[in-house]
Amino acid sequence: MQRTLIPLVAAAALFAVPVGANIVTGAAAVVDGDTITMTGTRIRLVGIDAPEAAQICKRGGQPWNCGTDAAQVLGDIIGGQPLECTAVGTDVYGRTLATCTTPVFDVAREMLRRGMAVPAPDAPSDYTEARAIAQQMRYGLWAGEFDLPSAWRAANRGDAPPVARRAVPAARSQRVAAAAPARERRYTNALGCAIKGNNSRHGDLIYHLPGQRYYAQTRPEALFCTEREAAAAGFRRSKE
Template sequence: MRSLFLAVALIAAPGQAQTLSGPAKVVDGDSLSVSGISVRLFGIDAPEGKQTCNRSGTAWRCGEEAAAQLRGLIGGNPIECRGRDIDTYGRTLAVCAVAGIEINRAMVESGWATAFRKYSQDYVVEETRARAAHRGIWASEFQLPQDYRAAQSATQGAAPVALMQRQIASPATQMTSGCAIKGNRNRKGQWIYHLPGMPYYAITRAEEMFCSEAQAQAAGYRRAIVR
């Protein structure tokens, strides 16, 4: 009965994960409201609502398309979310499912969101597959959502989001622990890793650090070409 779907089950006992269930309203490609509760899909990062991507030299509203894809995935069905944490904006970070399909994984696998490696490695394999098949945003050139947000915040004079959302292990910390291989996404959308001593290593801004080439390759990166 519809009245049952309008009710939200929220369990927030200390040490236990929150569970949310009910109808959902999509905000953007990785954010939604479950019966009025703000939810951010854990481990993934989709283009922002106003973000555009470049496809064959033409800008297109990939942020709006990502939101439309999430909306289509959910349809009019109630969803169930298992909370993992609360982010700096007070949203519940959760893994959600509809009709037995995990939404987080489906969005990355279909190419409408990236694996948010800053906080989780859960969806790296799905992203690698989507990128290889040129699905969704991977059929275009685009700015990583986190970089887009940081650029927008800097333009507006606000503190970059990247500074607000601290990583558990920053590149600097990883370098001091012996992980010195730099992973970076270039302007063509390719994921490249650079070894110490390679050209451009010193000026490369690391988005991820790796302890071995095998680790970098498993995450979907390829070795920089030295000419």
């Protein structure tokens, strides 16, 4: 989301206006895969880089609107829930840089875990660990071929609006290929992901799907949108 790549030496300029522990809460609207608006404030999620709105990737050998899907996944993660965003600075375009959470997720980390973003060079270790899970399980972008968003912007400068993030050095186009798995069902509701993960009294990690016998009475300790996400977190499907 930038017309020109910002040189690495200009990194400090992106954080010219630190805002400490300023916290914004409320409902959010999705702009794209790494940008939201809250209470009239445009917020860039710190630590990730998602495909641009116009970016096209490949999956199963066919063109795939990964930028559009990244925005959709971000909307699924938020799921109409209120967000709490902690601002860490502003960028040269006046936008707020922040980490945002729902009652369940660190939003940026969850985008990485679902494979719809890549970590920034200075992202925390749990962000890179979330990326590793997605890559191993071939979630999202890792199910096909894609240009890193920074490389896509470099090649399509006229198609992408400016971005606010820590500076990333210009890079050659980088593609990652993998066999595309079958598209799996997503379980969501008004609160977000609907698969309930629970630690049973016997110490087993079990997930319950909507409609299963014990779903309604299960108090979730984790929520997932797909069964593969639940399995990746170490949960097994309930037998009833």
